[in-house]
Amino acid sequence: MIAVDAGPLQTLRSRPVVGVASDRRQHQRVRVAVLGRYMLSDRREYPCQTVDMSPGGVRLTCAVLGEIGERVVLYLEFIGRIEGVVARHTAGGFAVKLAATSRKRDKLASQLTWLANREILGLPEGRSHERVVPEKPGVTLKLENGREVMARLIDISLSGAAISCNATPPMGSIVVVGSTPSRLVRVFEGGFGVQFLLPLSPDRFHAGMVL
Template sequence: MTTAAINAAPSRTERRNFQRVRVKIYGRYMLEDRSEYPCQVIDMSPGDVAFRADNFGQLGEKVIAYLDHIGRIEGVVTRRLDGGFAMTIIASERKRDKLAAQLTWLANKHELDLPEDRRHERVSPRNPMTVLALEDGRSYQCRIIDLSLSGAAVELDVKPALGLPVTLGTMRGRVVRHFEDGVAIEFAALQREDTLVKEFSGTIG
């Protein structure tokens, strides 16, 4: 860990003073060996973050994470949790101020605590059959259960990993939830109603 990184990392006393926020944010993280894994934030403050994840780094190992709604953060593994790990966030004072504002906004909106994103009304498209494609070239026939401007629930025989980038029809997104018969997908960007109607012959309320 460099002297600059140590100076940028908040002290233990500073971290205790940060307000932790429980939010459901998905993303991916990269360890020092450049291996990447999906993750979900359990709680987060401008000074540290706890992840639910299957693969942990070593204590003191540097981690770079890319989180939905937050962007890129980096830090150092401080402890292992049951089913995950926690890390200190290395950031400038300006970056921490931005994180604090983002977390406050997310907590106040409560938008990420809603099941597979209920920010927009969901409907069943008239043409529910489509193809779900993975980045490695595999693709699967699937049926859209319901659809909104921001995401979709699809009936699918396989369960791509949480956080995995996928393409539904021509819409890019990532897997955000598993359920018994399929997965929920959050689109990479808010879609236009006319685009979804043209793609899936649906009507969005």
């Protein structure tokens, strides 16, 4: 889920920024894939996933682009609410320049350091959203090779699901759970866990939902 350049237990605040003069960034960026949602000035919310992030900015993968300079409010897993403005459009999304106090930037630096070290130190995958057991657990799973198999949802949250299935795809592979693109992020006895590439909308998330 997360690819980083930093060594274990280093902090983003103490580590010198290397090679960023050309892009005029003031903060060390961490490649981190965190699911979330964002709200543009029309007050509509859309799903997103981070590509990389620093205490001063974040690059998103998303479907709906904001205008350059438009205010954006973000709600990200493990991080919470942050806001800023659209700085530039990118392939598959846009970058946000964050508006934050020095105290908030310090907090973001600590959160990003934790996320980076969490992956490096091999801490278990977690889901911060509430999990429920679906009333109708049967679901079709489409594998990367196009093969479709029947599976059972053990539990599900806004950001992922635990699945029981006769076939276990390789770690990191992309699968489609029902109609929801996902990535396999963990394997456990009796099944495996997937993370949705974009989080579910709250109105799709209930005990009788169909993915």
